[in-house]
Amino acid sequence: MSIHNVRLEVMQLLEKDVDSFMEKFLVPVEKIWQPTDFLPNSQSDSFFEEIKELQELSKDLPDDFWVTLIGDTITEEALPTYESWLLQMEGIVDEEGKYLENGWAKWIRHWTGEENRHGDVLNKFLYLSGRINMREVEISTQHLINDGFDIGTSHDPYRNFVYTSFQELATYISHNNVSRIAKDYGAKKLSRMCKIIAGDEMRHHLAYSEFVRRIFEVDPSEMMKAVQYMFKLKIVMPAHFLREGGQEKGNLFEPFSDAAQRLGVYTAQDYVDIMKKLITIWELDKITGLNDEAEKARDYIMKFPERMERISQRIVIPEEGPEFKWLVPAKK
Numbered sequence: 001m002s003i004h005n006v007r008l009e010v011m012q013l014l015e016k017d018v019d020s021f022m023e024k025f026l027v028p029v030e031k032i033w034q035p036t037d038f039l040p041n042s043q044s045d046s047f048f049e050e051i052k053e054l055q056e057l058s059k060d061l062p063d064d065f066w067v068t069l070i071g072d073t074i075t076e077e078a079l080p081t082y083e084s085w086l087l088q089m090e091g092i093v094d095e096e097g098k099y100l101e102n103g104w105a106k107w108i109r110h111w112t113g114e115e116n117r118h119g120d121v122l123n124k125f126l127y128l129s130g131r132i133n134m135r136e137v138e139i140s141t142q143h144l145i146n147d148g149f150d151i152g153t154s155h156d157p158y159r160n161f162v163y164t165s166f167q168e169l170a171t172y173i174s175h176n177n178v179s180r181i182a183k184d185y186g187a188k189k190l191s192r193m194c195k196i197i198a199g200d201e202m203r204h205h206l207a208y209s210e211f212v213r214r215i216f217e218v219d220p221s222e223m224m225k226a227v228q229y230m231f232k233l234k235i236v237m238p239a240h241f242l243r244e245g246g247q248e249k250g251n252l253f254e255p256f257s258d259a260a261q262r263l264g265v266y267t268a269q270d271y272v273d274i275m276k277k278l279i280t281i282w283e284l285d286k287i288t289g290l291n292d293e294a295e296k297a298r299d300y301i302m303k304f305p306e307r308m309e310r311i312s313q314r315i316v317i318p319e320e321g322p323e324f325k326w327l328v329p330a331k332k
Contacts, residue, residue, distance in 0.1 A: 003222065004090065010219050011091025011104065011157055014211065018103030025207035026110055035121035038193040040128065051128055057187045058129040063327055064259040065181060070137055070326050071256040072174055073126060075239040077119035078144045082238065083112045085149070086164075089157045111204065118197050125190065136325040139245040140252070147241040147249050152233045158219075158226035161211045162278075166235050168205035169274050170266065172198050177265040209281050220287050221294035227284070228297035231275060231304050244325050255324070261317045268312035275305045 040050035086092070092104045099105070126132045153159035179194035215223045242252040260266045279285075284298055 004095070006219060006222065007090050007157060008095075010215055011089075013218065014214055015091070015103040017214075018107050021207060021210070022107060022110060025203050025210075026114060027203075029113070032114065033117070033196060035117055035124060038121055038189060038196075039124055054125075054128055054189070055130040057185070057190075058131050060185050061131070061182070061187065062263075063324075064263050064321065065178070065185075066131055066327055067256060067259040067321065067324055068174075068263055068265050069122065069178060070126065070132065070324075071239060071242065071252075071260070072171075072178065073119060073122040074137065074141045074144055074242065075171075075237070076115065076122060077141045078238060079112060079115055079119060081145055081148055082115075083108060085151075086160060088155050089160055090155050091157050093155070111207075114200055114204070118200065121193060121197070125193065131328060133326055133328050136245065140243060140326070143243050143245070143249075144239060144241060147243075149236075149238060149241055151236055151238070153230070156226065158212075158215060158223055159230055161208050161215070162227050162230040163235060164208040165205060165212055165278060166230070166274055167238065168201050168208060169277065170237070170270070172201035172205055173270050173274075174260065174266045175201060177263070181263060181265070209278070213282055216282060216287055220289050221291045224284070224287065224290060224294040224301070225297045227278075227282075228300050231301055235271075252324075255321045258317050259321050261315075262319075262321075268315050269309070272305050272309045272312055275308065279305070 040047050040054065044050070086108045087099070087105065088097075089104070091100075092102070092108065093099055123137075126137065127134050151163055153163050175194045175198035179191045179198060182188075182194060183191035212223065212227075237253070237257075239256065240253050241249045242256055243249055244252055257266075261268070279301065284301060287298070290298065
């Protein structure tokens with residue numbers, strides 16, 4: 001049987017449990033938070049006072065913080081790219097590329113519905129803060145959606161689930177650290193907002209990690225090779241094509257990453273720590289029934305974080321970043 005057909009069989013096997021996955025890892029629409037729960041109420045008599053308070057607190061937040069928050073927001077708002085990518089996976093389309101209305105398609109749409117709230121609430125906060133040139137942010141967002149991305153997974157569900165397991169944990173770390181910094185500056189509502197977004201990301205990370213764990217139970221060798229492939233490829237961030245208007249694709253990703261590193265929001269060490277955590281979660285050292293090629297893949301995986309750690313220690317981050325069109329000076 002071909003690798004393609006085996007993957008389809010495994011996806012069909014796991015699909016029987018999609019409803020239980022949704023019940024465990026997603027929250028019903030009527031019960032989950034919505035963006036307006038964290039923003040000034042436009043129907044309230046205190047609406048303008050709340051905005052004024054928000055803008056006063058925003059004055060003290062440093063430029064690197066705003067660059068990081070904007071980059072996170074744009075990444076969240078490029079959701080159409082991620083949804084369309086995942087809906088092309090084997091198991092959601094058949095051998096001829098025909099879309100299947102099945103449990104996996106349902107999962108992707110409901111996951112997208114939860115993720116969509118993140119960009120909504122962060123975008124509105126940026127708009128109300130008075131610190132942001134929203135037109136430039138909107139231009140960057142449109143470019144990021146237009147440019148798409150290539151994360152190296154093709155339509156392979158095994159590789160895609162490794163990617164999403166990693167990426168959801170990375171966004172948890174990023175939003176959680178932004179929450180911590182906002183709290184340090186007294187921006188308690190923003191801190192709470194980012195904290196609850198981080199909670200969503202952790203739930204999603206647990207879901208995709210569970211999918212990988214379940215695949216290891218039935219197709220361990222191919223799943224191990226998929227993990228090695230993604231680690232070796234290096235897992236790129238969804239915003240790796242981030243840019244300003246009139247600039248080349250990807251011109252802003254490095255300055256955005258540098259800002260996140262300077263703040264301690266998301267660092268090269270975090271990247272290494274995520275790999276280590278995934279190795280532990282999936283108990284890769286205990287997987288049995290591997291063929292020779294997969295055993296070699298495991299050996300590579302187990303040594304890889306240490307190699308990456310040595311590389312990360314040599315990275316030099318500039319003390320200051322370039323001027324971003326996204327930012328406007330704080331009014332005194």
